[in-house]
Amino acid sequence: MSIKLEWSRRRFLTTSAALGAGLAAPHVFVRNAWSQDKVFCNNPTGGTVTLGFNVPQSGPYADEGADELRAFQLAVKHLNGEGDGGMIPTFKPSSLKGNGILGKKVAFVTGDTQTKSDAARASAKRMVEADKAIMISGGSSSGVAVAVQSLCQDMGVIFMTGLTHSNDTTGKDKRRYGFRHFFNAYMSGVALGPVLAEEYGKDRKAYHLTADYTWGWTQEESMKNATEAQGWQTVQTVRTPLGAGDFSQYLTPVLNSGADVLILNHYGGDMVNSLRQAVTQFDMKSKQVNGKNFEIVVPLFSELMAEGAGAAAKGILGTANWDWKLDNAATKAFAKSFGTEYGRPPSQAAHTCYAQTLLYANAVEMAGTFYPPEVIKALEDFEFDGLGNGPTLYRGADHQCFKDVLVVRGKEEPANQFDLMEVVKIVPRDTVTYDASIFGGELGPAEVKGCAA
16 A cells, blocks of 8 residues: 655645744753663764664555654654754653754664564664664564564663554563553553444444454454443454455455444554455445444554545544644644655654654653663653643553543545544543553563673
């Protein structure tokens, strides 16, 4: 699926508030600063520091990867004091100064995860060993995130995950060296379940098509729990291979199953293909089953996927981590900066990767060192605002961010080719917060040998 679309800069700039020039004064907050001669993996001794951006540049999640890479490049530009600063002026509390990280110019290297765990690990390992990357970020697959997070733990390199939605990433597979800004499947279920019951009624029968890997499994479980709590029945759950392309064989049995709702636990190119086939080829949304209009739900939704799905996305309910049309200063600043740079608004994948880069850089500034155990301390239980999601907590117990969750719907009458989703409900952070123990797992030690895996 191609996303090489031109967008009118004039239209974009009229919908994004301009910010005043210059960066906000830094908020100094230093914990237990360490001297820079501390021995650890890839301690930058010269005038630059290298970050590794590992994204799917091929495979079913390549569109998300392309937007992530755009955001990473923009974050580096802003950290180095170039451009308009993006969300650096709105981020609070912040120790960022716009002169790199601890005065060192930020450089970066990239890799292609191919949406495959083995390829992603190999790419990340190369970045650490050959390119001397001190932090790794990226990915649009939870399978990739879990694999790279484990590698980074072993190598003593912090992993600021990109787009990963599986409960496992900060649950049973959490690691001390891994941090997630994106929300998870459990939060999607808690936010979306009551809205589905309100919109479609409590007497519903659901059929799940599920991507067959860690993210799909945990989203299916979370959506089953959330909808069954509202009175829905689960008729069938069917696993589908990642990158299947043609979903006809999985969609054919749905209308004869007795189900009146199809829940597509798919993402990226797979979601685009399965949704388009369900709506266009099988004409499901025009059907009636059990005396009710047949409905389709996409629990993890985004405008980037709505763009690919076209008219098939209209009226579809789901959840999102962020949307470029949110009415807050940070979102407006980032959307304006990204739009000016690339001629299109940022996706939620871009947003979370940009935020993660700033959060890492700020933690280093707070710690006064690149030494990972001290950077980890600075991130754990860090409360912040001004990155587009409102007040947010990076919980120390599992390294999961907690913030408001958006319930969204594909617009019936979009104003332009990028105005494709509307926010139906903003579910408060407290509603989606859960006890850190429910998914198990251990973070592991902060002290590691480093650079050997």
